[in-house]
Amino acid sequence: MIYTVTLNPAIDKTIFLDSMRKGEVNRIKKVIKDVGGKGINVSKVLKVLGKESIVLGFLGSDNKKYFVDFLEDANINHDFITVDGENRTNLKIIELDSDIHTDINDIGFSVDEESVNLLLNRISSLDEDDVVVLSGSIPSGVSDDIYRKIIETIKHKNAKVILDADGKALIEGIKAKPYMIKPNVHELKNIVDFDENNMDSIVEAGKKLVNQGIEKVLISMGELGSLYITKKDVLYANPLKLEVKSTVGAGDSMVAAIAYGIEDDLFDLEILKLASACGACAVMTEGSKMLNKDIIETIKQQININRR
Numbered sequence: 251m252i253y254t255v256t257l258n259p260a261i262d263k264t265i266f267l268d269s270m271r272k273g274e275v276n277r278i279k280k281v282i283k284d285v286g287g288k289g290i291n292v293s294k295v296l297k298v299l300g301k302e303s304i305v306l307g308f309l310g311s312d313n314k315k316y317f318v319d320f321l322e323d324a325n326i327n328h329d330f331i332t333v334d335g336e337n338r339t340n341l342k343i344i345e346l347d348s349d350i351h352t353d354i355n356d357i358g359f360s361v362d363e364e365s366v367n368l369l370l371n372r373i374s375s376l377d378e379d380d381v382v383v384l385s386g387s388i389p390s391g392v393s394d395d396i397y398r399k400i401i402e403t404i405k406h407k408n409a410k411v412i413l414d415a416d417g418k419a420l421i422e423g424i425k426a427k428p429y430m431i432k433p434n435v436h437e438l439k440n441i442v443d444f445d446e447n448n449m450d451s452i453v454e455a456g457k458k459l460v461n462q463g464i465e466k467v468l469i470s471m472g473e474l475g476s477l478y479i480t481k482k483d484v485l486y487a488n489p490l491k492l493e494v495k496s497t498v499g500a501g502d503s504m505v506a507a508i509a510y511g512i513e514d515d516l517f518d519l520e521i522l523k524l525a526s527a528c529g530a531c532a533v534m535t536e537g538s539k540m541l542n543k544d545i546i547e548t549i550k551q552q553i554n555i556n557r558r
């Protein structure tokens with residue numbers, strides 16, 4: 251089974267305006283709202299790909315129904331620990347005149363120690379060979395090394411953990427050597443030093459992490475495509491020229507494809523192709539709405555992978 255863990259779910263509120271004028275009243279032209287948060291997005295894409303998963307994590311009690319109704323309508327399994335407070339709303343601002351996209355992510359609720367222990371217990375009961383996706387920010391009250399603790403708890407069970415985090419959560423998390431990580435270039439900067447304008451330097455950064463014991467590193471580089479680095483191979487997925495509707499959820503969609511590929515024992519090249527197609531499909535989709543499987547299949551045929 252694939253488990254996704256979302257410690258800090260979010261409603262993604264995408265607002266469209268002509269341009270953002272600081273210090274003035276701005277009028278919104280259009281708003282869309284989606285159920286989001288990194289792990290939840292991964293489970294949404296897995297559903298589209300035809301794979302079952304179970305969403306774990308914390309869910310704030312105040313607006314819990316909005317999330318539960320969405321997940322149940324979409325037939326996505328969930329088993330959250332309910333905590334006091336409200337699930338956050340993250341603002342995604344799209345300025346139509348300049349096509350600038352800005353994300354403002356809220357802090358979210360605070361979690362008590364008892365709830366953290368309940369979650370750790372829930373995760374420690376996972377079965378051998380499960381695939382576990384740990385992704386997104388850590389709410390207040392939860393220590394920065396939570397991902398490290400979770401990985402240490404389940405690693406001996408042969409569970410394969412994919413970690414997609416930023417800042418201290420990533421720095422701490424990689425100490426437990428997850429099976430795979432999916433940093434973007436900005437996130438990678440937190441853990442290795444490299445020249446982001448030089449592809450060879452980015453490859454070397456990925457290799458350094460593989461040499462430290464992380465088996466696979468997928469580095470997403472936005473409009474520049476992505477690099478998949480393992481002990482045996484360095485693969486580069488060329489980007490496609492796309493109409494960018496929203497980059498929200500592009501990384502999560504790649505992570506979903508990776509989890510799918512790991513569970514189905516796909517070759518790395520196939521995983522990277524599917525991940526790139528899912529990332530591209532997310533970019534062509536408004537907000538973090540459900541993707542379309544036929545579009546993913548069509549895009550997959552256009553993805554070009556080179557060995558480096």
Ligand SMILES: Nc1ncnc2c1ncn2[C@@H]1O[C@H](COP(=O)(O)OP(=O)(O)O)[C@@H](O)[C@H]1O
Pocket residue numbers: 433434435469470471472473474475476489490491492494497498499500501502504526529530533
């Ligand atoms: N502007 C873009 N044009 C084409 N493809 C894109 C663009 N932005 C993202 N992608 C695709 O989505 C993938 C993930 O995007 P990225 O922004 O790197 O991830 P994250 O959401 O984690 O920051 C990229 O590797 C690429 O395949």
Ligand SMILES: O=P(O)(O)OC[C@H]1O[C@](O)(COP(=O)(O)O)[C@@H](O)[C@@H]1O
Pocket residue numbers: 258260261262285286287288289291340355385386387388416497498499500501502503538
């Ligand atoms: O937990 P964080 O790091 O604040 O990120 C949460 C945000 O990330 C998203 O999951 C999108 O992530 P990606 O664009 O990296 O795929 C949004 O749905 C959500 O608002």
